[in-house]
Amino acid sequence: TNVRIQLLEAFSNANGEFISGQALAEIIGCSRTAVWKHIEDLRKEGFELEAVRKKGYRILHAPDKVTENEILIGLQTKRLGKQVHFVETVDSTQKEAHRISQDGCMEGTLVIAEEQTAGRGRMARNWHSPKYTGIWMSIILKPELPPYRAPQFTLIAAVAIVEAVEEITGIQPEIKWPNDLLIKGKKITGILTELQADADQIHALIIGIGMNVNQSEFPKEIEKIATSLAIEKGEKISRALLIQRILEKLEFYYEMYVEEGFYPIKQLWEKYAISIGKQIIARTINKEIKGKAIGITDDGVLKLKDENGVIHEIYSADIELGS
Numbered sequence: 191t192n193v194r195i196q197l198l199e200a201f202s203n204a205n206g207e208f209i210s211g212q213a214l215a216e217i218i219g220c221s222r223t224a225v226w227k228h229i230e231d232l233r234k235e236g237f238e239l240e241a242v243r244k245k246g247y248r249i250l251h252a253p254d255k256v257t258e259n260e261i262l263i264g265l266q267t268k269r270l271g272k273q274v275h276f277v278e279t280v281d282s283t284q285k286e287a288h289r290i291s292q293d294g295c296m297e298g299t300l301v302i303a304e305e306q307t308a309g310r311g312r313m314a315r316n317w318h319s320p321k322y323t324g325i326w327m328s329i330i331l332k333p334e335l336p337p338y339r340a341p342q343f344t345l346i347a348a349v350a351i352v353e354a355v356e357e358i359t360g361i362q363p364e365i366k367w368p369n370d371l372l373i374k375g376k377k378i379t380g381i382l383t384e385l386q387a388d389a390d391q392i393h394a395l396i397i398g399i400g401m402n403v404n405q406s407e408f409p410k411e412i413e414k415i416a417t418s419l420a421i422e423k424g425e426k427i428s429r430a431l432l433i434q435r436i437l438e439k440l441e442f443y444y445e446m447y448v449e450e451g452f453y454p455i456k457q458l459w460e461k462y463a464i465s466i467g468k469q470i471i472a473r474t475i476n477k478e479i480k481g482k483a484i485g486i487t488d489d490g491v492l493k494l495k496d497e498n499g500v501i502h503e504i505y506s507a508d509i510e511l512g513s
């Protein structure tokens with residue numbers, strides 16, 4: 191409700207300091223008894239609030255949720271995430287975003303769920319998305335660009351997420367071309383960019399982000415390749431804060447991209463990528479190429495130099511890091 195948002199905003203502005211019951215009553219325009227009732231409601235929702243006589247109230251701990259309010263309060267963007275479509279359980283936020291986008295929605299609309307029952311990766315692979323522990327979200331953008339530019343958005347998102355994760359956790363993930371983020375060689379995030387377009391114009395670009403945040407374990411099939419921020423950091427991380435930072439960074443780099451083109455982002459991407467300068471094996475649908483990854487093109491195509499010095503351009507593949 192409105193009162194709830196006003197209350198949470200007031201606490202957020204107070205930065206952990208006490209706010210008196212009187213001040214809260216004035217902010218939300220009701221009696222002090224009513225304030226007390228709203229505080230009790232917040233407690234029922236999982237907020238830990240301290241009440242001290244003559245000082246007032248302060249929030250000690252907010253529940254880790256990713257509903258609309260948690261994301262909107264304190265969000266510093268102009269467009270991205272200003273419209274939040276939250277669903278507790280969904281098949282896939284990508285699919286939901288496609289549906290919403292077809293019905294018409296604002297640029298920057300965020301589709302987010304606590305759990306996905308059919309989260310997907312590239313080429314119809316599964317994406318494991320258990321409840322309350324990760325970030326499963328899709329952002330709808332509407333850049334006025336031809337469809338061939340779409341793959342660059344996976345790279346823009348990767349740069350934005352690396353920086354957001356580093357700012358929130360102090361750990362800098364590495365990018366593995368084209369769409370994975372790793373910590374110590376294990377996958378923390380996957381990015382999936384999909385399109386609604388005609389031959390020369392993008393109608394909607396849907397950036398799906400799956401991030402392992404607070405899981406403490408993984409199913410057998412991915413146990414060896416996956417990790418979470420909580421496992422790496424040794425403590426739980428606020429998902430809402432992380433989402434806000436990702437949206438802020440993504441908006442920043444999206445604007446930079448529109449104004450200055452791909453070059454500055456490509457520089458950052460290459461800086462954060464692990465495979466560049468290393469021996470790798472690229473497995474495409476029909477062949478395997480060994481060589482040194484020497485960079486990406488402006489279109490985000492991976493350049494691989496084989497032992498004969500021939501440079502291959504890789505559009506889509508799975509990469510294995512060599513020795």
Ligand code: BTX
Pocket residue numbers: 281282283284285306308309310311312313315316317318319325326327328369370377378379380381382398399400401402412415416417
């Ligand atoms: P990908 O095809 O590069 O990676 C998929 C592979 O990653 C799987 O085959 C499996 O081996 C492994 N994997 C599955 N789940 C996890 C996990 N939780 N952590 C680490 N590894 C895993 C990557 O595709 C792109 C994934 C995008 C997911 C987001 S979530 C929000 C949005 N909605 C949706 O359905 N997909 C996107």
